[in-house]
Amino acid sequence: xxxxxxxxxxxxxxxxxxxxxxxxxxxxxxxxxxxxxxxxxxxxxxxxxxxxxxxxxxxxxxxxxxxxxxxxxxxxxxxxxxxxxxxxxxxxxxxxxxxxxxxxxxxxxxxxxxxxxxxxxxxxxxxxxxxxxxxxxxxxxxxxxxxxxxxxxxxxxxxxxxxxxxxxxxxxxxxxxxxxxxxxxxxxxxxxxxxxxxxxxxxxxxxxxxxxxxxxxxxxxxxxxxxxxxxxxx
Amino acid sequence: xxxxxxxxxxxxxxxxxxxxxxxxxxxxxxxxxxxxxxxxxxxxxxxxxxxxxxxxxxxxxxxxxxxxxxxxxxxxxxxxxxxxxxxxxxxxxxxxxxxxxxxxxxxxxxxxxxxxxxxxxxxxxxxxxxxxxxxxxxxxxxxxxxxxxxxxxxxxxxxxxxxxxxxxxxxxxxxxxxxxxxxxxxxxxxxxxxxxxxxxxxxxxxxxxxxxxxxxxxxxxxxxxxxxxxxxxxxxxxxxxxxxxxxxxxxxxxxxxxxxxxxxxxxxxxxxxxxxxxxxxxxxxxxxxxxxxxxxxxxxxxxxxxxxxxxxxxxxxx
Numbered sequence: 155x156x157x158x159x160x161x162x163x164x165x166x167x168x169x170x171x172x173x174x175x176x177x178x179x180x181x182x183x184x185x186x187x188x189x190x191x192x193x194x195x196x197x198x199x200x201x202x203x204x205x206x207x208x209x210x211x212x213x214x215x216x217x218x219x220x221x222x223x224x225x226x227x228x229x230x231x232x233x234x235x236x237x238x239x240x241x242x243x244x245x246x247x248x249x250x251x252x253x254x255x256x257x258x259x260x261x262x263x264x265x266x267x268x269x270x271x272x273x274x275x276x277x278x279x280x281x282x283x284x285x286x287x288x289x290x291x292x293x294x295x296x297x298x299x300x301x302x303x304x305x306x307x308x309x310x311x312x313x314x315x316x317x318x319x320x321x322x323x324x325x326x327x328x329x330x331x332x333x334x335x336x337x338x339x340x341x342x343x344x345x346x347x348x349x350x351x352x353x354x355x356x357x358x359x360x361x362x363x364x365x366x367x368x369x370x371x372x373x374x375x376x377x378x379x380x381x382x383x384x385x386x387x388x
Numbered sequence: 389x390x391x392x393x394x395x396x397x398x399x400x401x402x403x404x405x406x407x408x409x410x411x412x413x414x415x416x417x418x419x420x421x422x423x424x425x426x427x428x429x430x431x432x433x434x435x436x437x438x439x440x441x442x443x444x445x446x447x448x449x450x451x452x453x454x455x456x457x458x459x460x461x462x463x464x465x466x467x468x469x470x471x472x473x474x475x476x477x478x479x480x481x482x483x484x485x486x487x488x489x490x491x492x493x494x495x496x497x498x499x500x501x502x503x504x505x506x507x508x509x510x511x512x513x514x515x516x517x518x519x520x521x522x523x524x525x526x527x528x529x530x531x532x533x534x535x536x537x538x539x540x541x542x543x544x545x546x547x548x549x550x551x552x553x554x555x556x557x558x559x560x561x562x563x564x565x566x567x568x569x570x571x572x573x574x575x576x577x578x579x580x581x582x583x584x585x586x587x588x589x590x591x592x593x594x595x596x597x598x599x600x601x602x603x604x605x606x607x608x609x610x611x612x613x614x615x616x617x618x619x620x621x622x623x624x625x626x627x628x629x630x631x632x633x634x635x636x637x638x639x640x641x642x643x644x645x646x647x648x649x650x651x652x653x654x655x656x657x658x659x660x661x662x663x664x665x666x667x668x669x670x671x672x673x674x675x676x677x678x679x680x681x682x683x684x685x686x687x688x689x690x691x692x693x694x695x696x697x698x699x700x701x702x703x704x705x706x
Contacts, residue, residue, distance in 0.1 A: 157488030233472025
């Protein structure tokens with residue numbers, strides 16, 4: 155796992171992907187920081203955090219698209235799968251590499267917080283709770299993106315497929331609001347990534363949401379392992 | 389040591405490998421010979437744990453590749469048909485990655501240096517793999533397989549894409565490695581297998597067609613009795629004269645290579661060397677031999693020959 159993690163981190167930064175990801179992420183985060191905080195003189199970072207959710211829907215699939223599809227295309231997966239490492243180790247190595255880059259991106263929020271603290275009082279506990287929330291959302295999204303990447307050998311398909319999947323997860327709320335059957339509507343609201351995230355941005359720390367995101371991450375990493383398992387046995 | 393028992397792989401209805409069994413002893417170099425699509429790569433992929441077998445068993449040093457894959461894989465160095473190279477890495481950083489991936493406990497710097505020297509890639513160690521020629525890429529692939537000094541080496545067509553000089557180098561290297569490694573290598577070139585391997589398994593349509601030592605195989609496929617002779621003399625007379633040779637099977641003169649000079653395809657009964665007889669005839673008639681060579685056998689010829697008269701699963705070959 156360690157070897158794969160280090161290689162992927164290296165590959166992120168030796169290719170342009172990490173730079174493009176970080177640059178685009180910072181552009182949008184900075185834009186909304188300016189609009190929501192600097193322009194109106196507010197120290198409440200919740201607005202920035204809720205836009206980070208949307209940015210992530212589009213950017214995380216870009217981050218994860220090549221992780222497995224490129225291995226398949228270049229036939230390098232044969233080297234990984236015949237090396238004395240477990241499938242879980244391979245998947246988690248790549249997963250944590252992507253999560254590291256994402257964490258780097260999101261940590262910009264502390265700089266924003268620092269800037270704001272020069273002019274007013276920042277509710278640091280809320281910022282921390284928001285920070286944790288976006289990391290949890292990211293860890294679930296990355297697992298989903300990684301899973302989509304393992305299904306194809308085309309980076310573009312992996313990226314678009316990932317954006318579509320994450321988009322559908324976001325749209326669950328809208329679908330739910332149209333469903334008139336109570337129990338079904340409740341289930342859909344419970345599955346909503348955005349509602350749970352929105353709670354965090356309002357300053358509510360809900361443990362069940364934490365578990366929800368972590369379970370999603372574990373589930374999709376498990377699916378990715380199964381994809382390789384299945385390919386080997388077919 | 390590698391033990392393979394009744395290994396079978398189905399892709400849907402297609403049987404890619406059907407009930408293969410063989411054993412490779414320590415320090416032996418085994419050659420897999422077979423045409424493209426015979427099941428060589430599939431067998432190797434099963435041995436290395438890349439794909440699973442439908443049924444049967446493969447033991448690497450006594451460890452079942454499906455039951456304890458991580459342990460079994462740690463005994464194997466594998467060079468797949470297409471070397472698994474990350475083209476965005478330099479040779480050194482790639483080998484360094486493989487060193488970590490294989491959890492190698494040997495001293496890092498000296499081991500990597502040894503492997504790179506052995507495979508002659510040390511002078512390109514700081515270049516991106518993307519920019520290397522096919523020969524170098526193949527050697528980096530081999531270097532990757534040698535990392536952690538595994539007791540078993542499985543090499544899938546290691547000389548494909550190399551120039552003749554490099555082919556000889558790689559063959560010499562494999563022979564040297566064979567002294568303290570168990571090696572399986574595949575090829576569809578008979579002469580290559582003959583040059584390197586102690587033992588040969590011929591595989592066709594997913595079954596073992598023959599399993600024999602290289603020397604025995606060479607005797608069986610010796611082509612001294614099938615020759616092509618370019619003789620400068622009147623075609624009809626030459627044909628007639630050659631037909632008088634004892635043990636002749638057939639003679640043909642189809643190709644006019646130079647003006648009024650034909651290539652004669654001559655085949656005698658197996659085991660009869662007729663080169664001297666041909667010389668004799670030309671001398672008597674005052675003709676000149678401009679060229680005399682034995683005919684190369686095609687793989688199909690070899691399969692037929694190996695299996696003919698011995699009844700080794702000849703039905704399976706069809």
